[in-house]
Amino acid sequence: MSEVILKVEHISKQYRLGLVGTGTLSQDLKRWFYKIRGKDDPFLKIGDTNDRSKAAESDYVWAIKDISFEVKRGEVLGIIGKNGAGKSTLLKILSRVTSPTTGQIKTKGRIASLLEVGTGFHPELTGKENIYLNGAILGMTKAEIKAKEQEIVEFSGCQRYIDTPVKRYSSGMRVRLAFAVAAFLEPDILVVDEVLAVGDAEFQKKAIGKMQDISKGDGRTVLFVSHNMAAVKSLCTRALVLESGQTAFEGKTEEAVNFYLKSNRTNLSKALEIRKDRSGSGKLKLTSIQLFNKKGDAVDSVISGGFMRVKFNYEVLSKVDSELVFAVSIKDRNNNIKSLFVSDEMNIDVNILINRGFICLDIENVLLRGGEYNLTVLISEFNTDAVNHIDRIEMAFDLIVLQGDYYGVGKLNRMQPYSIIPATFS
Structure with a gap:
């Protein structure tokens, strides 16, 4: 049986609409006091489901609610759903960009994330300096990063500008370099959001090929979010469909894509x-x-x-x-x-x-x-x-x-x- 490298147990994330915090200083202090004592948030509320098409009836909304799944080493899990379904929120929690309101995540190994164009890049640093910065964040030594540096630069196609500050890069150049860094610095789990759509067709083909090599050849795990169903079908071994922040379907890629497309078609019956x-x-x-x-x-x-x-x-x-x-x-x-x-x-x-x-x-x-x-x-x-x-x-x-x-x-x-x-x- 393949090793489970990522286990998500009943993950939920709640946000407050409008104001940040509870609304008063005294309540914010009370929330902080409960937190350091290891107790539940006293202001945690039921909140609305994440349906952006409906007017809010509460000040709170569940961006994602009660999501559980397992991913084995070498699997490529596709995460699909409409805009606002909770895909990016889930990936941010898995990448530890934000913490869940409830639930827990168990992982084995390093996680590298590509959630937005230029994720983790410092705009004032050069492309080469950002390679070393990202490697250090992943816990790699300078020698390990240097051994991969040439491969990263060649794959990104940014050789001419590698010593130029990233702030002068186009969005396409940033995503090229960011993907190359995330893919070649050998994370155990690679998390990729929709950002590949920014790249040109030639780079998208290279990136999908690299992710296939990562999963099949190196036995590493990939979490892939995309609205391109053809890419999901060709790359993913399994898929998760999110609707209004909740799991609507989990299973084989072909079945998940058909479920997602069919659920979208039901909306067409409306005028x-x-x-x-x-x-x-x-x-x-x-x-x-x-x-x-x-x-x-x-x-x-x-x-x-x-x-x-x-x-x-x-x-x-x-x-x-x-x-x-x-x-x-x-x-x-x-x-x-x-x-x-x-x-x-x-x-x-x-x-x-x-x-x-x-x-x-x-x-x-x-x-x-x-x-x-x-x-x-x-x-x-x-x-x-x-x-x-x-x-x-x-x-x-x-x-x-x-x-x-x-x-x-x-x-x-x-x-x-x-x-x-x-x-x-x-």
Whole structure:
């Protein structure tokens, strides 16, 4: 039986909304006095669950609540969930950046964390100096760090700037160097949050390959948080799904990803006008999306290679003086973007049409294989200074694409995912 290297037992973390502390000096002193005596916090309250879509009914919220799991040496555990589900809070507790309100963690060996761009870096120090600083924090000797220095620099691709202060690095350079330091200084447990998304495609591929080497070749453990379901599937041996700060599912990676995507799709049954998981200024509000074929008939699905009209219905809640742009991205079941359509690139002047309450994007050829997809929709305004989101909704609409005779040869194209394609096609 493989050795358990990390054991999490009933971990919870509570935060107070608004004010920091209890609200009065006397109560803060009372809390401190209880703590040094080894007693429970006298002001620990029940609090709300971590559902960001609902108005608070309490001054306290459980960012995560009663989470327990074990990780064995050499495993790669994926931690997935929507924004605000508690993933980053959990990783910060595991990395000892913050302490849990209740519960305990048992670990064997060193933990290295990459939670934010440039985690643990001092901006005034050079890249090389930060390598030695991070190694010292991990408990390594100068000789051990020096033996790994060249590998770290080469992997990061920052050779030219290694003697330059980190404050002058781009975000991509920082994450490259930070990942290289965390991966090559041989921690027993490597904790990686969504930061790899900052790097370019070439670096992401290198980083995922390195994490596979760490787990399979070196027998070390990786905790990996990502919204890229394809990366989770290819890298992780097991996955944990968090919802509103609690464990919703734990099991095999494929089953966990399917559970997560299915739970997201249940939200699509709600009308867009009452969806709370949206962002933007709110000057316009999407209320519904409809699909039409070339005849103008409303449809529930489209044919691969065929015509598709996407109709956005919305309310104008505030005057917009800047240039408006509507966009729709089509994503597959692993949340990878397969197509992106933007109104200004299609020569549609939204501002002229704004007061009629709907806009249509016509897609002449749906270049997608048969299967299930979803639409992320976005309304933005452009001005001289920046691009500002007005309304953005992830997984706003389920799209079913039927197999089609795309090439007109009397043969239907294959479905996605591509696992059904014969080996000769791969």
